[in-house]
Amino acid sequence: MTGLGSDMMIDLDTRLLDAHAADDRRELVALYAEAADSANDLDAACFYLTHAYVFALETGHPRATHLHKALCRHGRDH
């Protein structure tokens, strides 16, 4: 994981790995969105935002529309 503060990175990285291990896709939406919010540069933020959006799409998560709009706003989706 790139672009996050080190302590936060370790904590979030652990929670992401746990969520992946548990195949908890709705939790992955929240965690990748959190990673996007914490990222230091736009490319990293959009990388995480993409993952949050994909898992939101897959699970029918209510945040999908908001995440998609965010990606579009940055010119990363349409």
Added chain:
Amino acid sequence: MSHAPTDLSGVRRPLSQANGLPNAHYVDPGVFAEERDALLFATWAGLAVTADVPEPGDAVPIDFLGLPLLLLRDKAGEVRVFQNICRHRGMILVDAPRKIEGAIRCPYHSWCYGTDGRLVSTPHVGGPGHNTHDAIQRSELGLIEVRSHVWRDVVWINVSGDAPAFEEVMAPAMARWAEFEQPLYHGGDDSRFELEIACNWKLAVENYCESYHLPWVHPGLNSYSRLEDHYHIEAPGAFSGQGTLVYRQITNETGNSFPDFDGLSVKWDTAAEYLSIFPNVLLGTHRDHAFAIVLVPHGPDRTVEHVHLYYAVPDTDSGLRQRNTRQWKTVFEEDIFVVEGMQRGRHATGFDGGRFSPAMDGPTHLFHDWVAARMEAHRARPRAAE
């Protein structure tokens, strides 16, 4: 086609002089592949029933003669059939029955599809965090939909995409059973079962469409449903089957029976009919219940029969349903040794396809003649069209 084509001239002769299909049509992998294209992919074949995907988002992967398909009910409630592959790298999308909560996500690179087949997300396709690319037009890369139609709850598919319209092909059967064009209610888990049989799929069709065997293989029917109470049903090019004039309703311990379908004519008080709809669907109808059997071939000598029972109303007596299911399962199981025995018999080099009883085997020959005609037409196509 790497093998010499089978000689079907004997099959095309009139019933009294005809032979049945040659052995190769039951045991030869090359002929099996030919029949897949000519008989099952180029026509309207049964795949499943809509009761397999009762709720929006329900998805069931089905291997249909090696073709990976995805049966699903979309968010709008429509039952659809897609090829079960991602348009990116051809990865299988859904590998076990499950509910699609939102989108279908490819497990490989996470391209996502709506339940209506639209490609809705292409993550990182333009590089990390860039989810679009001019060369990737999502509108051109939706799931590949297979032409499908629902009739009598069966999901029929035309894989080749160029068969005449379903309503046109099935018009004779629809007209015959027009009185039964009313809602069918699947009986639920107690009204479905599968039988795995070690035989070619056509033997199940052939056995189903004739009544000749009934007194020998189903002696339990003799007490009330004698051979002379049955009649042949023959619709060349479409279906064949048998009917009975002495159908008796099943009852429970208190003498109650299932409710009838609405508005049936008097004929159906005691009549019941059983149609082999070519190529691979076996249907039965009675005043108070119906069934559908979808035959899914898994090789020249292996077939799975998917059996489903239906009623005229949504809530029927559970005990009576279970009794009815048991009764039909017993009958269908009684047929297994016959179709499996004929399959083993097809390895006898001296067997010439057999001869038909001119009086009793008309429906069987009609099916063989349909197979032969379609095979001949398939073989006569210009090679460039293949």
